[in-house]
Amino acid sequence: GENVEQHPSTLSVQEGDSAVIKCTYSDSASNYFPWYKQELGKRPQLIIDIRSNVGEKKDQRIAVTLNKTAKHFSLHITETQPEDSAVYFCAASRGGGADGLTFGKGTHLIIQP
Amino acid sequence: DAGVIQSPRHEVTEMGQEVTLRCKPISGHDYLFWYRQTMMRGLELLIYFNNNVPIDDSGMPEDRFSAKMPNASFSTLKIQPSEPRDSAVYFCASGRGGQYYEQYFGPGTRLTVT
Numbered sequence: 001g002e003n004v005e006q007h008p009s010t011l012s013v014q015e016g017d018s019a020v021i022k023c024t025y026s027d028s029a030s031n032y033f034p035w036y037k038q039e040l041g042k043r044p045q046l047i048i049d050i051r052s053n054v055g056e057k058k059d060q061r062i063a064v065t066l067n068k069t070a071k072h073f074s075l076h077i078t079e080t081q082p083e084d085s086a087v088y089f090c091a092a093s094r095g096g097g098a099d100g101l102t103f104g105k106g107t108h109l110i111i112q113p
Numbered sequence: 114d115a116g117v118i119q120s121p122r123h124e125v126t127e128m129g130q131e132v133t134l135r136c137k138p139i140s141g142h143d144y145l146f147w148y149r150q151t152m153m154r155g156l157e158l159l160i161y162f163n164n165n166v167p168i169d170d171s172g173m174p175e176d177r178f179s180a181k182m183p184n185a186s187f188s189t190l191k192i193q194p195s196e197p198r199d200s201a202v203y204f205c206a207s208g209r210g211g212q213y214y215e216q217y218f219g220p221g222t223r224l225t226v227t
Contacts, residue, residue: 032214043204043218044156051214089156097214100146100158100169 002027004092006104014112019077021107023090026071030092033066033073034101038087047088048075051096077109085111115139117219119205125225131193134222137186138207146206146216147180147190156204162188163210195226 003026013019025033034049050057050064050073057064063076077084087108091101118137126132138145146161160170165182173180177196182188192199202223208216 034215036218043220046215046217049214091156093214097144097208097210097212097216098163100161100172101148101156101216102158103156105155 002030002092002094002102004090004102004104006090006107008107009105010108010110012110012112013080015080015082017080019075019080019084019109021075021088021090021109022072023074023092023104024070024072025092025102027092027094028068028071029094032093032096032099033064034091034093035064035075036089036091036103038089038106040086044089080109080111082111082113085109117205117207117217119203119219119222121222122220123223123225125227126195127227128196129194130226131191132195132199132224132226134190134203134205134224136188136190136205136219138188138205139217140186142207142209142217143185144208144210144216145182145188146208147188148204148206148218150202150204150221151200159190159203192224195224197226200224200226 006023031052036044037047038044066073087106090104093099120135147159159172160180162182180190202221204221205219206216
């Protein structure tokens with residue numbers, strides 16, 4: 001089955017700086033890569049996603065890049081703000097919306113004031 | 114849109130008791146997923162349904178776990194008998210499928226088995 005590795009497990013950045021979280025996946029048939037943000041005690045919230053036919057996607061301060069050859073995808077957050085502090089999860093799926101997600105172990109992002 | 118609804122939000126039970134978790138997906142979504150979150154294992158898929166039919170239950174940990182979806186607006190996850198290692202947050206998520214890839218999570222049920 002699919003295996004998703006996520007790094008780092010904890011990331012501390014100064015407010016206003018950029019943050020990058022990286023994930024690798026093992027199943028070359030995976031075609032959908034979402035990122036979820038989870039605040040303490042809350043549900044995972046979808047913040048951005050990318051499909052395998054696209055190399056990059058951007059939404060305001062958040063961007064995701066995908067390298068299918070290397071089986072690698074990354075989340076980039078620019079101009080970080082205190083409200084960006086949370087745990088971020090990457091995931092992969094081989095069936096798009098018709099398959100379950102395999103999650104990475106999460107990255108605790110801490111924004112230092 | 115009400116979003117995915119789960120009940121109860123918190124459940125505390127004693128080892129050996131039966132536990133039933135409930136989920137109402139977003140109206141019009143054909144896919145329903147059950148996930149479990151623990152510190153040790155992270156977020157893991159237990160089972161998912163398409164049009165009320167179970168498609169993949171390979172993530173269900175053992176026979177003590179069972180899930181049903183009697184209609185398009187209701188699903189249950191049952192644990193019988195419960196054990197302390199079942200303590201976790203159980204999330205239900207739903208999605209439209211087809212060209213719509215997004216999955217939307219419910220608020221979760223925090224289960225504590227003593």
